[in-house]
Amino acid sequence: MKYKIVCIFTFVLLLVGCTGERFQGINTHQSFVASMNILEPSLTFYDRQGELIANWAFEKAYTGAVLIQQDRVLLYGHQLTEADIYELSSGKKLATIETGIGTTNAYYAVDEQMIFLTNSRSNSLMRYNLYGEPDGELALRNYPMSMIAHEGLLYVVNYKDTVLSVVSIEDLSLQAEWPIEKSSHGFAIVEDTLLIGGHGEGMHSNETVKVLDLASGKELSTMTMPLMPIGFAQKEDELAVISHGSNMLYVTEPTGKPKWQLEVGANPFAVAYFNSHIIVAGYDDNKIYFIQHGHIDETISVDKGPFQLLVRGDS
Amino acid sequence: MKKLTTKIWVLMCSLLVATIAFMYILSNFIYEELYVSDMEQSMIEVGEKLQTMYRGGKVDDALIARIEDFNAYSHFQIFAVRNPRELSACVPFDIDYDTLIGPNEREQLLKGQTVTKVGYEKRFDRPIISVILPFTEQNRLEGIIYLYYPLTKISELANTEVGLLIGGAALFSLCVAFFIAQGLRRIMRPLHEVQQAAEIMSEGNYEARVNVASKDEVGQLAEAFNQMAQAIQQEDEQQKTFLATVSHELRTPISYVKGYSEAIGQNYMTEEEQREAIQLITREASRMERLTNELLQLARTSQEQEKLELYPIVLAETVREVTAILHATAQLKQIDISETLNEELIVLGDEEKLKQILINILENAIRYSPAESNVQITTSIVEHFAMISIKDTGIGIPKEDLSHITERFYRVNKARSRSDGGSGLGLSIVEQLIKQHKGQLTIESEVGKGTCVNVKIPLMEE
Numbered sequence: 137m138k139y140k141i142v143c144i145f146t147f148v149l150l151l152v153g154c155t156g157e158r159f160q161g162i163n164t165h166q167s168f169v170a171s172m173n174i175l176e177p178s179l180t181f182y183d184r185q186g187e188l189i190a191n192w193a194f195e196k197a198y199t200g201a202v203l204i205q206q207d208r209v210l211l212y213g214h215q216l217t218e219a220d221i222y223e224l225s226s227g228k229k230l231a232t233i234e235t236g237i238g239t240t241n242a243y244y245a246v247d248e249q250m251i252f253l254t255n256s257r258s259n260s261l262m263r264y265n266l267y268g269e270p271d272g273e274l275a276l277r278n279y280p281m282s283m284i285a286h287e288g289l290l291y292v293v294n295y296k297d298t299v300l301s302v303v304s305i306e307d308l309s310l311q312a313e314w315p316i317e318k319s320s321h322g323f324a325i326v327e328d329t330l331l332i333g334g335h336g337e338g339m340h341s342n343e344t345v346k347v348l349d350l351a352s353g354k355e356l357s358t359m360t361m362p363l364m365p366i367g368f369a370q371k372e373d374e375l376a377v378i379s380h381g382s383n384m385l386y387v388t389e390p391t392g393k394p395k396w397q398l399e400v401g402a403n404p405f406a407v408a409y410f411n412s413h414i415i416v417a418g419y420d421d422n423k424i425y426f427i428q429h430g431h432i433d434e435t436i437s438v439d440k441g442p443f444q445l446l447v448r449g450d451s
Numbered sequence: 452m453k454k455l456t457t458k459i460w461v462l463m464c465s466l467l468v469a470t471i472a473f474m475y476i477l478s479n480f481i482y483e484e485l486y487v488s489d490m491e492q493s494m495i496e497v498g499e500k501l502q503t504m505y506r507g508g509k510v511d512d513a514l515i516a517r518i519e520d521f522n523a524y525s526h527f528q529i530f531a532v533r534n535p536r537e538l539s540a541c542v543p544f545d546i547d548y549d550t551l552i553g554p555n556e557r558e559q560l561l562k563g564q565t566v567t568k569v570g571y572e573k574r575f576d577r578p579i580i581s582v583i584l585p586f587t588e589q590n591r592l593e594g595i596i597y598l599y600y601p602l603t604k605i606s607e608l609a610n611t612e613v614g615l616l617i618g619g620a621a622l623f624s625l626c627v628a629f630f631i632a633q634g635l636r637r638i639m640r641p642l643h644e645v646q647q648a649a650e651i652m653s654e655g656n657y658e659a660r661v662n663v664a665s666k667d668e669v670g671q672l673a674e675a676f677n678q679m680a681q682a683i684q685q686e687d688e689q690q691k692t693f694l695a696t697v698s699h700e701l702r703t704p705i706s707y708v709k710g711y712s713e714a715i716g717q718n719y720m721t722e723e724e725q726r727e728a729i730q731l732i733t734r735e736a737s738r739m740e741r742l743t744n745e746l747l748q749l750a751r752t753s754q755e756q757e758k759l760e761l762y763p764i765v766l767a768e769t770v771r772e773v774t775a776i777l778h779a780t781a782q783l784k785q786i787d788i789s790e791t792l793n794e795e796l797i798v799l800g801d802e803e804k805l806k807q808i809l810i811n812i813l814e815n816a817i818r819y820s821p822a823e824s825n826v827q828i829t830t831s832i833v834e835h836f837a838m839i840s841i842k843d844t845g846i847g848i849p850k851e852d853l854s855h856i857t858e859r860f861y862r863v864n865k866a867r868s869r870s871d872g873g874s875g876l877g878l879s880i881v882e883q884l885i886k887q888h889k890g891q892l893t894i895e896s897e898v899g900k901g902t903c904v905n906v907k908i909p910l911m912e913e
Binding site for chain 1: 536
């Protein structure tokens with residue numbers, strides 16, 4: 137009898153061993169905000185009350201993540217040669233994409249169901265299908281990073297360059313190149329304008345968000361949001377911008393008219409809407425903040441270096 | 452490098468150079484350890500005081516200005532920074548400009564810790580000691596106070612006068628090397644003189660001496676050398692005298708023998724004269740035989756210095772046997788030999804040699820005593836020795852001759868008259884034999900009154 141138990145136990149252990157790394161699964165109907173922490177790489181999931189749902193601690197030095205559809209997350213690292221796709225409901229790894237070192241950002245174009253990765257080594261944009269299979273590549277300018285898709289076009293900021301590249305999602309062709317400031321980062325599309333944030337060049341700290349014409353790339357106006365506005369989040373009637381240099385959260389109407397502002401966190405890089413809350417991640421203080429109507433409702437300590445926020449709303 | 456002087460000189464110069472190098476390293480070390488750490492400490496103190504100016508919130512221009520005002524009163528540079536770009540706030544992003552503080556320092560400062568750095572700073576294009584203190588509120592790094600002081604190495608300090616410094620050190624080393632060489636030459640001069648004197652001596656000139664000026668080890672060596680040279684010279688002279696004496700002593704009887712035998716051979720003599728001549732020849736031949744025997748004995752005694760085997764001897768018996776041997780000789784001069792003997796004395800000795808000692812002394816006593824006089828032999832115990840005293844009432848020995856009396860062929864009567872019959876070797880032999888017995892010989896004498904010879908021979912230990 138004892139022998140049987142030992143045999144079964146060993147078999148189960150073997151099975152578990154064969155399945156590879158597996159994290160705690162997240163219910164498909166569970167809405168969450170997830171903090172991508174990069175100093176001690178982990179992804180921590182919280183529900184709308186700020187309760188911890190799951191904590192995925194990684195061995196690999198992931199520096200970013202992006203949600204793909206409802207139940208998948210893609211994790212990449214600037215110093216890693218591959219990106220991994222995990223299933224949220226099972227916590228299992230679904231696929232691995234050979235990216236090569238230098239992945240700076242990942243973007244999921246919802247409408248076209250395409251995954252885009254930018255690479256600072258090859259200075260290129262790479263397209264993958266939902267299964268992580270390569271589907272084309274386009275050489276861009278120096279250090280492509282920030283991406284946003286709109287009506288069949290992908291707007292890519294070349295971080296160490298003064299050029300914004302406009303790429304056709306369908307045939308991966310370069311449509312236009314618009315002049316922008318160096319070290320630009322962070323995008324939002326409001327009606328027919330493109331908002332671009334940035335750090336500023338050299339020792340100069342950028343204090344404004346540039347408003348470009350979505351069709352021509354012409355700079356229409358600027359919104360003053362010091363210092364170094366780089367994080368954007370938006371919902372139908374509101375725009376949230378986080379400036380990490382001054383720890384300021386600016387909330388405006390879509391027209392740019394200020395609604396309120398709040399000093400929050402220490403060196404916050406990410407902002408996101410999650411149901412009725414605005415979530416801000418403080419990189420230096422390792423906290424995420426639940427903010428509503430200009431007040432901090434809740435502060436949650438997370439692992440070291442919260443750098444990105446992923447949000448899955450109610451399905 | 453053959454000369455000892457050169458070796459010592461090279462050694463001392465190397466030590467000098469090593470000392471200068473060590474002092475340089477040491478002064479640098481002291482500079483680093485004391486000066487730098489002291490500077491760091493005072494910078495931290497000032498920084499901590501300035502830190503109290505911060506009341507929380509954003510770092511404003513007024514605070515920055517106030518801190519920079521402090522520059523006027525401080526010997527190090529102070530400034531405040533609030534630009535997040537300078538403070539590596541964008542660090543998760545690729546930074547392609549030079550920030551004032553790096554990511555690690557930012558992390559330290561965020562914890563409220565003070566950062567201290569020593570080394571080259573690109574921003575200031577020179578090595579500096581820097582101390583950075585944070586202005587933090589709610590985990591926000593709102594700004595920093597940056598204090599620095601140019602780290603001027605001693606070598607850099609003397610950069611303009613570096614030639615002078617090296618030149619001075621070289622000149623100093625040269626001067627010291629010169630003085631060392633001079634000093635060494637002075638110290639070693641007696642050694643050179645000793646060497647030269649030894650060379651002269653090796654050529655056979657034993658009169659060479661070293662001029663001793665100092666009392667140090669070298670001076671002592673020179674003095675010892677002089678003593679040795681004197682001893683060698685004396686020995687040499689004695690040797691020469693000895694040879695001269697031996698040849699002289701032998702030549703006289705040989706010329707007698709030769710002369711008389713020629714005369715006999717050529718029949719110039721009467722029978723009576725011939726008989727007398729033959730007697731003379733026989734006497735001189737005996738004399739020669741005795742002389743050569745004694746020389747042989749003396750030579751043998753010197754050679755056998757270590758070989759003598761000593762055994763217990765009843766001293767009174769030996770003394771009696773000796774007086775019996777010499778009884779006839781004494782009778783010829785009607786000399787009476789009286790004995791006062793301790794019968795219990797047993798000495799460690801060689802009977803034959805002991806007899807030889809006593810015979811030689813007693814013969815001398817009889818030889819130099821007037822007719823009808825008395826010779827006394829007394830034996831007694833003195834400490835661990837048996838003392839044999841042989842006392843006569845003879846002619847005595849002058850004081851100045853006493854110390855030489857045991858030298859070979861030394862005779863008080865310089866005329867070398869053979870009327871008293873001695874060869875001048877008797878007491879030399881006695882002295883050698885007593886030495887072999889580990890005994891002592893002392894002679895007391897007064898001219899005209901007599902001589903007392905004391906011989907000490909070790910008693911057998913019970």
